[in-house]
Amino acid sequence: MKVRFYRILQKQLHRFGIYTIYYPSAKSIHYHLKSKQIIVQNYGLGKLSSSIKASNNHSYYDSLLQKFVPSWKLDISRAFFITESGGGESSLNTFRKVRVDSHWLFEKVYFNSCNDVKRIKWLDKHLSIRLLEFGIKLPELHWTFEGEAFTIAYFDFFDLHNLTSFEVENDLLEIVKRLYQVSEGTTLIKNKYADIEYLNDFINHFEYKNSIKTAENRFLKHGILIKEFEQKAKKSKFIITHGDLHEKNVYKGFVVIDWDNVGLYPIGFEVAFIYYRLLNSGRINNFSPEWLENKFKNTIQVNDWLDFERNFFYFLFIFYSKSYKIDQYQTIEGILIKKLKSYSHHIV
Known part of the structure; x- marks a missing residue:
């Protein structure tokens, strides 16, 4: 009934040049995708997350993360989608700057079908301190929360300063x-x-x-x-x-x-x-x-x-x-x- 009402409302709004996006509930999305192959889940979540980013809908995005990664429990007080970041084949294109306690962190959602999470965990465990000793500064990996389809990772958020053309x-x-x-x-x-x-x-x-x-x-x-x-x-x-x-x-x-x-x-x-x-x-x-x-x-x-x-x-x-x-x-x-x-x- 809700969907039918929405379709009628959407059609009427279109007549006035107003366009809307309908999101099924996070529960419905999870139910629809959980039995699909991982590659199908990645594709579906990738398309949906791009729309969520465009609409700046953090509450819906949080509920989606919670459904797909039940272990994800983080008290985020503020969040911003990072619009200038590009996306790759190994993650959702929905990078966020989030505030947890008094710290700003960078949030990235990796597909488990790729090896990126394994690599960043290896780096953090075996090389990060050594790199710092040689003057290479990199964001510390604070937490990862793993679900069946993807893993949510949190790094230090740096205020970055671009190199000059000469540098x-x-x-x-x-x-x-x-x-x-x-x-x-x-x-x-x-x-x-x-x-x-x-x-x-x-x-x-x-x-x-x-x-x-x-x-x-x-x-x-x-x-x-x-x-x-x-x-x-x-x-x-x-x-x-x-x-x-x-x-x-x-x-x-x-x-x-x-x-x-x-x-x-x-x-x-x-x-x-x-x-x-x-x-x-x-x-x-x-x-x-x-x-x-x-x-x-x-x-x-x-x-x-x-x-x-x-x-x-x-x-x-x-x-x-x-x-x-x-x-x-x-x-x-x-x-x-x-x-x-x-x-x-x-x-x-």
């Missing part, structure tokens, strides 16, 4: 250098955690996964086997890697946020990702193969340099291959291919 490249590279130093100074990389798949699976990193097919076709065009370089990367040193370092995740004072993709990736991976983003955004105007040596020769150990350099040019080729339609691509591809052929033993 972006230098600060990004300084973070990478410090991560390399942390990797060199801790035994956990070489021992207990090196074989954990969700930490070292660079093949499924979002940028690699989205670029590999195009890159493979470009490789074959030049008579190079992509698997040769992929295997060499797998056999090279794995180091602590943020996984998504760019100017929207690094702020003044070496504050680094959004560690969802943290892992142990091949040396050179992160630097290639950063250089690709800087090149693509126009922060670096002209591609230069000498850039790597100029920036890192005094940081990377001699016995790591060959793997570092080869992996850098390989991953840069992978990431940049999606840009094959832009004017300068052919020139850059030619330089990268020449470099990669110098490392290859299998020319088709």
Whole structure:
């Protein structure tokens, strides 16, 4: 009866240019989705949460979280949706700034079907203090509440201050250098955690996964086997890697946020990702193969340099291959291919 009345009212309001959104109760949504496959639940909740965010309906959102995560019991006195944050495939696009007791926290809802929650828990337990010792500031993970479909996580909320255009490249590279130093100074990389798949699976990193097919076709065009370089990367040193370092995740004072993709990736991976983003955004105007040596020769150990350099040019080729339609691509591809052929033993 309520739904029928709402439909009639909605139709009449539309005549006056007033548009409304009808939300079934949280109980109805939970009943409808709980027996569905997780991927269906994620999709349904993702669409619904975007509408909730647009309408700024916190009470409804809270009741939805409570239904899907019964253990979630938090006394939130104030809450704001963060409208400028982007969403990803691994979470709801409804990030919030919430006040609990006298503290402001950042709330994020992760899908359990992804590995992000495992990674941030690992980071918080095993690396966060070590990173602070090296001057890398990151939000502390305070609580997680786990349901069947998703997990609600709470971090420190930082007042962030953007880097100037002159600071972006230098600060990004300084973070990478410090991560390399942390990797060199801790035994956990070489021992207990090196074989954990969700930490070292660079093949499924979002940028690699989205670029590999195009890159493979470009490789074959030049008579190079992509698997040769992929295997060499797998056999090279794995180091602590943020996984998504760019100017929207690094702020003044070496504050680094959004560690969802943290892992142990091949040396050179992160630097290639950063250089690709800087090149693509126009922060670096002209591609230069000498850039790597100029920036890192005094940081990377001699016995790591060959793997570092080869992996850098390989991953840069992978990431940049999606840009094959832009004017300068052919020139850059030619330089990268020449470099990669110098490392290859299998020319088709």
